[in-house]
Amino acid sequence: MNTKRVAMLVLLGAMVVVPAAQAQIKHIEMRVEGMT
Amino acid sequence: MKQHLGRQSGVQTVEVSLIDGKVDVTPKEDGQIDPAQLLKATYDSGVSVAEMDMTARGKIVKDSSGSFAIQVAPNRSFALVPNELSKGLEPLADSATQVTVRGQLYKKLAGKKKADASVPLKLLILEVQKKE
Numbered sequence: 001m002n003t004k005r006v007a008m009l010v011l012l013g014a015m016v017v018v019p020a021a022q023a024q025i026k027h028i029e030m031r032v033e034g035m036t
Numbered sequence: 037m038k039q040h041l042g043r044q045s046g047v048q049t050v051e052v053s054l055i056d057g058k059v060d061v062t063p064k065e066d067g068q069i070d071p072a073q074l075l076k077a078t079y080d081s082g083v084s085v086a087e088m089d090m091t092a093r094g095k096i097v098k099d100s101s102g103s104f105a106i107q108v109a110p111n112r113s114f115a116l117v118p119n120e121l122s123k124g125l126e127p128l129a130d131s132a133t134q135v136t137v138r139g140q141l142y143k144k145l146a147g148k149k150k151a152d153a154s155v156p157l158k159l160l161i162l163e164v165q166k167k168e
Contacts, residue, residue, distance in 0.1 A: 023094035023108050023134060025069050028061040031087040032078060035037065035057055 037081035044077050045070065057086075067109040071141055072157055088142040090159065093166075098129040106137065106159060114141070117160040125164065136166040 041050045041061065046069030051060040059078070063069040071090060078085050094108040096116075104126055107113040116122040125135060139161040 022065075022067075023092075024065060024067055025063050025071070025090060025092045025108050026136070027091040028063065028069070028071060028074060029089045030059040030061070030074075030078060030085050032037075032057050032059055032083045033086050034083045035052070035054060 037078065037083060040081040041074065041077055044074055047074070067112070070112070075142060075157075084144065085142065086144045087140065088157075089138065089162070090141050091136070091138045091165070092159075093134055093136045095132070095134055096125050096128045096130075098126075104129060106135070114157060114159040117158050119161060121161040121164055125161070128167070134166075134168050135164060137161050138163040138165060 037059075038050050038052050041047060041059070046064050046066055047061055048064045049062045051062075052058075053060075061069075061074060071088065075085055075088060092106065092108045092114075094106045094113070097105050097107045097113060099105060099115075103115055104118075104122060105113040105115045116125075121137075125137075128135065137159070139159040141157045141159055
């Protein structure tokens with residue numbers, strides 16, 4: 001029973017952590033000219 | 037321009053500073069943002085882009101021609117412009133290590149008015165922020 005509970009906690013933890021660790025573009029900065 | 041960029045796919049927020057001509061774009065976490073599309077959209081809104089920098093997290097990959105790239109989404113990667121920093125990342129190619137880098141994707145050439153949309157954007161790494 002305890003093993004199942006621990007496995008469930010690990011699974012839920014992984015679901016929370018994995019999206020945060022995904023590859024992604026975090027920020028884009030541009031310097032523009034001719035803006036009024 | 038702010039509204040036009042804000043409507044582009046994958047864009048969460050756009051901040052424009054009129055004083056120094058800076059445009060900050062924060063992407064959504066859906067990975068849909070396309071810097072080349074953003075570059076085009078900026079030109080379409082009537083201003084020219086002098087420089088575009090990107091901070092991204094991804095894996096270093098090596099393609100069939102032996103060139104290195106950073107993969108920032110399953111279907112999106114940017115070839116790396118070789119420099120000292122990119123050479124330091126080459127041993128990580130095709131490993132599970134994720135790197136966070138800041139680099140230059142585009143810089144307007146003197147005398148050129150518009151970016152050439154047919155040329156794929158390459159990333160010149162300016163800073164390696166994290167390896168994990």
